[in-house]
Amino acid sequence: MKKNYSLFSAPEKVVFCKKCIISNQRPNSTIEFASKNTFKKETIDFNQNGICSACEYNEIKENKINWNAREKELTDLCNKHRKKNxxxxxxxxxxxxxxxxxxxxxxxxxxMNPLTVTWAPHLYTEIGWKNLQDFINIGGFDNILFTPNGKLHRYLTSLAFKNLLHPFQPFIIGQKIVGPLMALKFNVPLVMYGENNGEYGNKIQDNYKPKMDNIFFSNQDINKIYLGGKSITSILKDTKFKPNDFAPYIPPKIEEFKKKKVEVHYFSYYKKWDPQESYYYAFTNTGFKPNTERTSGTYSKYSSIDDKIDDFHYYTTYVKFGLGRASYDAAQEIRCGKITREEGLSLVKKYDHEFPKKHFKNFLEYINIKEDEFWKIVDNYRSPHLWENKNKEWKIKHTVFEKKA
Ligand SMILES: [Zn+2]
Known part of the structure; x- marks a missing residue:
């Protein structure tokens, strides 16, 4: 049997944050443009007291940032860019x-006069579609819904599942491009994202320097753009897709943004970010409704509920990093003081491992594989330092709620 090694270069010793419940297996950044062979990742930082960087940043948010001054900065930014037409x-x-x-x-x-831009989910849920319509009709916004070529997007999602066990990778890439791309097309000087990933455990300094991802937006070489773990060049060789089909996945050049003076900012830099408060605000002002039932793998009803494939994004994080959707939700809610760590532990115990049965058939159809192939691929990504197979059953070795002897 294999030794106790880590498949994705995450630390072999699993440690859970003493304040929230996230573990040191959490990847730091998305694996944009990763090939099958460069599929490794940085993981979240922990300080010497066993506290994760997301919790450390939360302390800074609570005690050190002058939010009134930040709001003044936002006013200045808006004053700089506001247009009459x-x-x-x-x-x-x-x-x-x-x-x-x-x-x-x-x-x-x-x-301000925002143009909202949506990169369509793989498969809209009923509630997700309704929320988008209400956002437009009740919230009162212009919106461009960009839906990529479904034949290609399905193919890429399937590759990403097989090659990286990361079915969301092509979606994440497209979503990252579409906003800035529309800024260029419509001559809009400012792009405002919601929260910075530093909120959840990327480098703390990411929260201070909101700017464009220069590396990402410098890559236009189809030999070096890997989608689903495979370069565009090699996909072109193996399929009937044409180079033009890939346009939505190729970032515009950073020089184009500089020429047009487009700036990218994160709202979480200016206003203290709290997802629960965003929910109450959107519920009141943009017609946003939670789901009628909780999401598979967790206890929440209102986070990321627009895509049927989303459940499998989190199921794959559970397999790869031992962190399911309840872990992500609970860690964030503990930090925001919405639940205690004890409550978080029991929620993780109850839901983290749950398999998303509801949309399983949709997912298999979408990526065009059979169920036995699905399990073969999934089991292939169970890192030996996280999983053990006993009597033909996979068991996770480290959980935040079970003390190991
Ligand atoms: Zn933490």
């Missing part, structure tokens, strides 16, 4: 609670 800010938006909050604040509190 035309759009003055792009808000990449799913129609969910967070972007609903950001777009509505910018429009109605800061007097």
């Amino acid at each position: 035309g759009y003055d800010v792009i808000v990449p938006s799913s129609g969910g609670k967070d972007s609903g909050y950001v777009a509505h604040m910018l429009k109605y509190e800061f007097g």
